[in-house]
Amino acid sequence: MKDTVNIGLIGFGTIGSGVVETFNMNTPLIEDKVGKKVKLKRIVDLDVTTDRGVEVDPEALSTDVNDIFNDPEIDIVIELMGGYQPALKFILQALENGKHVVTANKALLAKHWEEVISTAKKNNVRVCFEASVGGGIPLLQPLNEGLASNNIESVYGIINGTANYILTKMTEEGREFGDVLKEAQEKGYAEADPTFDIEGHDTAQKLIILTILGFGVYVKQERFHVEGITRVTPDDIAFARDEMGCCIKLLAISKLVDGELEVRVHPTLVPEEHLLSSVNGVFNGAYLIGDVVGPVMMYGQGAGMMPTASAVVGDCIDIIQNMTKPVAYGPKNTRVQSVKEMSDVETKYYIRLTTEDKAGVLHEIAGIFRDYDISLESVNQKPTTNKGEVQIFIVTHTALERNMTTAAEKISQLKFVESEPMFIRLL
Template identity: 45%
Template sequence: MQHFAIGLAGMGNVGAGVFKHLTQNRALLRERLGFELDVKKIALRDPKKDRGVAVPPELITTQWQDLLDDPSIQIVVELMGQKEESLRFMLGAIERGKIVVTGNKALLAEHGREIFEAATKHKVPVFFEAAVAGGIPIIKSIREAFIGNHIQSIHGIINGTSNYILTRMVESGLGFAEALVEAQEAGYAEADPTLDVDGWDAAHKAVILASLAYGFWVPTDKIFVEGVEQITANDICFAKKLGYSIKLLGIIKADAKGEIEVRVHPTLIPEKHVLASVNGVFNALAVHGDIVGDTLFYGRGAGQDPTSSSVIADLAEAAAALQAPRSNYGFMPHGLYGTCTPIDDIVSEYYLRLTVEDRPGVIAQVAGILGSLNIGISSIFQPEGDEGAAVPLILVLHKATHGQMNTALEKIGALECVKKTPRMIRVENFA
């Protein structure tokens, strides 16, 4: 039986899972694939660290260069989680003709063009299913299953940490800070949760999905990113009264002119929509193609086992590529799209929360500003309060551009009757 030698760079949580499951499911893989996947060498920083899995000492090296210098290793797995070092490793492997499997979403989002130009030059595939949504096979689906479709939109809950925090705020009435501490104690948030809660973990994944769907690498400075740090328990409560749930949503769309928008931000989603019911650390993606119509993907978006499952699937495909070389090296550029819509021109509906004096004429002043900017009001909600006291005023607004709303917020915030900085959250009704 044919054997394919694998070099594993990095043995953190996911790397340990890959080695464990390759070992435990060796017979299953052999029967299904018709060949053997053999881990020949593992590069790790600290050989003494307990990783919860027994590794034969003869496989271990502390230098990832050893994986590149071994001519018998045909496939390398990059799970180091760095940027500069990981990029050097991947480009070095590609130059040597070794197939690369990676789950490094930040690296792909920021250096995807460079990586795939090298892959095309050297005719070496790069596989990266584990970079987006853990064990959900979304990369393979967009790249292969939907190859005949114009992808018209992707809406994704693609960060489990933020989704867990927002879920706990709904279920238990916790504030953001309390829910974050709970997520850290449960192991769902890192000690430094910045990339998760500020939206950039989801943004890196959205860039990868958009680039695959539309055939060009989307620059990270052309997307809009906002995190969940400013969401309050009151926002959660008011959204529910209006029939919405709040989710950190990645939104990717294309219009008839070939312009695309990529944005990640807290979003009010109608409670009747299927994405509103995705709770805890789970991920979900709704993909709409012009032929296939609406599709939904759901599952665990992170963690050792789901992510390991995607890495092993890529290893199997990498070995198959060694047997039958292919012309698609993981990313196929094309010229049907190529322009990102400026953020000020992106159109959305909006939830607007104001803190205002409870006195006559306040709503008229706010409505006057919105009307002067051609922004319509869909609904207004104001809890009862004592006259003259500061109370919340909630408005749901019809479609407007980001630029229109910024102007409106500046003018409304300057009103004497408005006592705190206005808070805006986008609304997605999937129309």
């Protein structure tokens, strides 16, 4: 094999700058590990004049991506431009040209998984994407390699730092969602348009990747339930803590139950004694259960310039050390017989209702739950700050999602119910 490995980087934004900085910091360490010279030979971006705050060889900069594709000396292409196009075109081109690819682009992988992987296989090169889920946390390699002797039974992930930061702040300070979101935006923890993070789409894309590696099946986002955190209130958080000993987390869940795979993203009540409840702020955590190892959790910074760069460069090192390793992602013969419809999921629920404070209200609501075979574990009624109005907090025993959604709809149609019932599933 050659004495020098050359790397081309497409995308000189925040993460790209982190990658350059990581090579600036630790190239001697990296070269020692792999026993070769490693060179970031080419950095391509439409804008190569803005100062990124990192030292860079001016000769490496280019605005023409063909300077990477057509350079036979470049072995590895790092794609960090994000988005679907032209990122997909560039990744496929790199693979077709026999170059290994490292990417952090979860949106692209979640959508174009089959095309990307089949192109890599065809050209006998590798695609590595540790940074795409959980940022700097070593998560995909352990799932795919260290735990390779296990059938994975379930995956629970807190894998969006923005949503977790907002829920943590709401919990610690008793503040409203909108208020905390605004602060998060000011501090740079949330985007100007935060939809993607707070509505669970980012979490869903990452869950698609985790589900492939854990269970060997590719489930498109349209196939599963994705629900964000915008309707969670301080009252929900306070009730969960004080009455149930739980906190509320946006969880990505993939779990195999009798051959059926549940895939879902939604706010979830997590008992305080569960380790996931201690994953706070912008941190991420993934809790996996294997049939041999039992529960395992990995924790760390799920986003940001340097943590993400750590995983990107780690993937480069992995490729250099295993250039000839066969392409394998997840178990080949999955035990998944089918993907469960959300309406068939069974879980416990917490429900919050706002109603008029008058006789017969609870009777009617309880009647609806009875009609839909939903058995109640506890019912709490509390006054609100509005006179003549109460909040009712209900915790159910295990019930069927289909029944729960219908019951909630029926309840929301009652004339004394003042807002759509909020329901949150339990872990």
